[in-house]
Amino acid sequence: MAAAGPMALGRAAARGRRAHTRGVLTRAAPPRPRGPLPRTPWTTRGPPPEELARRVERRPVREQVELDTVTYAGRQHFVPGLARPRFPPWERGWHDPRHWRGPRYEEMPLYNERSCFVYQQRVRMLEGVRQAQWLTKTKLVEGLPPPVLSIVHDPAQQLEEQEERVKRAISHARFWDTTEVAPMREHYCPVLFEDLIHLCRSMTPKYPSLSKRILARNYRVAATWERESILLQVRGLNGILMNSMAPIPPVASKEEVLATEEHVLETFYPISPTIDLQEVNVYKELNETGFRDGYPYPHPHTLFFLESHNHRPKRFRPEQLRAKMLMFAFGNALAKAKALYGNDPKVLEQPIVVQSIGTDGQLFQFMVFQLNTTDLVSGDGIKNLVWIDSDQNLYEKAQCLPEVKKRVVVKPAGIYGFQPDTFKKFLALYLHGAV
Template identity: 85%
Template sequence: MAAAALRRQARGLPSRLARGILTRPAPPRPRGPLPRTPWTTRGPPPEELWRLSERPSPREQVELDVVTYAGRQHFVPGLARPRFPPWDRGWRDPWHSLGPRYEEMPLYKERGCFICHQRVKLLEGVRQAQWLTKTKLVEGLPPAVLSIVNDPAHQLEGFEERVKHAISHARFWDTTEAAPRREHYCPVLFEDLIHVCRLMSAKYPSLTKRMLARNYRIAATWERESILLQVRGLNGVLMNSMTPIPPVASKEEVLATEKHVLETFYPISPTIDLQEVNVYKELNHTGFRDGYPYSHPHTLFFLESANIRPNRFRPEQLRAKMLMFAFGNALAKAKVLYGNDPKVLEQPVVVQSVGTDGQLFQFMVFQLNTTDLVSNDGIKNLVWIDSDQNLYEKAQCIPEIKKRVVTKPAGIYGFQPDTFKKFLALYLHGTV
């Protein structure tokens, strides 16, 4: 049979045609849409809806009953989820009742307000905070503080050993763990450093007229180029004083800020990372009642003690947070003293700020010169920043041992006393 097939192919006659099985190729069948399933609870198919919409009087459709698993009292695949009417308790439970809509609240406003609170991390850091607060930046500490740092008469005798003991207490002694966490040793170090600074009250009795305030709430509202802004909520530990800090910059330096041009960061919005709300109250409050004897803000302390790295503020973000809350405290105090009308202050308000993570310190001095913050023209505020100052390079909690030989014993390495001198100078500023 194979030989016969070869002979027929050689003659040019296809084997299937020679037998009359196939005379011509079959035409392709037109492929139509797949058959649809019957109408379900979702309704008719789209082409049926389009056809019915053209009719002047659409035909009546029979509604199908939804089969749910309500009678089974448990989940059944293939059956619809039952929907029950809301349960009426007969009384209002604040933990299990829906609150009113934002539009129905009495403090609702059409205009949004941008809030800066303690967990806001500004994307552009200090530059963004400068634009929001209309502030000019000066690198380093002001001369009034540097004069205290460089004067030996204002230094504490034997402060290096005291500071080393404070570091050892926070990193080695006040714990049962081999290596304490940041959230533990950072507050302990701050308390010990403040205690060392309080020893200067024997030499300067006016240092006793101060008070540390924790968990107080600040609220300050201002407008910046048709943008309503607020600084409010909890912030760092505030040291209050009975007397204000005298102005740091002279009147000539304040007038010279009119020529300063604020830096922009277009196309990034200046309100990026701020929380926008529509339910708010335009409030200006220092966080203390009238008649509080320690009514003047002196220094803000920010302890960046988060042990988890994503929860920490980077140094640039921490400096921006320090600037925003120092400005908020100064603005709230200025509105108490001079009213809510925007103006250039006769006596500028000075607020200091210190930020630390238990090792790295940030120092800041802020001077509020004006409350007219709407436009970029006119007098600006001033801020002095001394950033990234290490108190010590490393605290070796566990000694390094190689081949049964201690190569690096436990202890403090790279101690820098100048950092504590700046810390002490900010503490003494306004008194010396």
């Protein structure tokens, strides 16, 4: 028999050891603490740091060569992996309005380093009336002022068959002036407004001064002021303005105006008072009423805001609408005050009163604003005053189609929940200053 080789003897010895330890229970030895591994020679890990530092010092400095960007300009088509070429602007030699590019803001002549925060007709204030109060330095009084309430409660200042005529105006807007079963809000809201204004004009034979008024549409107002180192501006299109030849007399007495010095304006920290306002750097500090000098109806009387959009998300919520009414009433009053008394901040000897009415064709908001001062930088001193009567329904529902159940008319078509006091307030604001 041939002798076994060394590899066969090694495998036999290993099998013998496994067979010897198969029935014996062994215990693993604890791991030995390992120290740092010995350093490998240079051929494997490189030289030590000291030798590398010496080599770097002896190495000559090489100048870094800038590489040119390789683009696909010469190919005249897109090539993956190559950079996009940039060409100088092409000068056509003639003005093409379709490809006209305006100058940068910094190059415009009206550019200013100081930012201006602008309130325009589509701004929705986050904090509503509270934010508008702080911006305009105004104290809020709930309800309508006594001169207006005296007109509301006076039966002599009402129309003949007033309730029936108002109901006919609502029916005309909601049922009759349309070929549709249920007209859209953007249709019946302006129609209702025109009908209510027509009813108010019918008082002209009794009060001839009502004929010295006019409605202005699509005019632009601009008023600029400073509030605690913040430059603010109200400008642009707003509601329908009714102008008059004579101003509205002050609503609050001098004692009530002086009592506003103790009022502390409400803050809403940490929210910034300029949140939602448009920040611009290209502007001009303007104070314009929107009408030329010599206009026969120079005094603002009442602003009308019609929120008649069909989609609810695009309409102003009542709180936002009241803030909009306050901001534009203040803007018209401030522009008129600066036209009369100059741009210097001062307490007005004759306060300026501007009214405002907002509606969506069903819900009405009433406001009377009195501008007492143009010194608006500090929160101390005399404040302006505003009276607000909010969320007044003219009617609760206009049933365009009868409600039928089991072939029986349960609820006929018509106007439901009519509230005559709402039109009384509408008429009182119209007559204010003429009665």
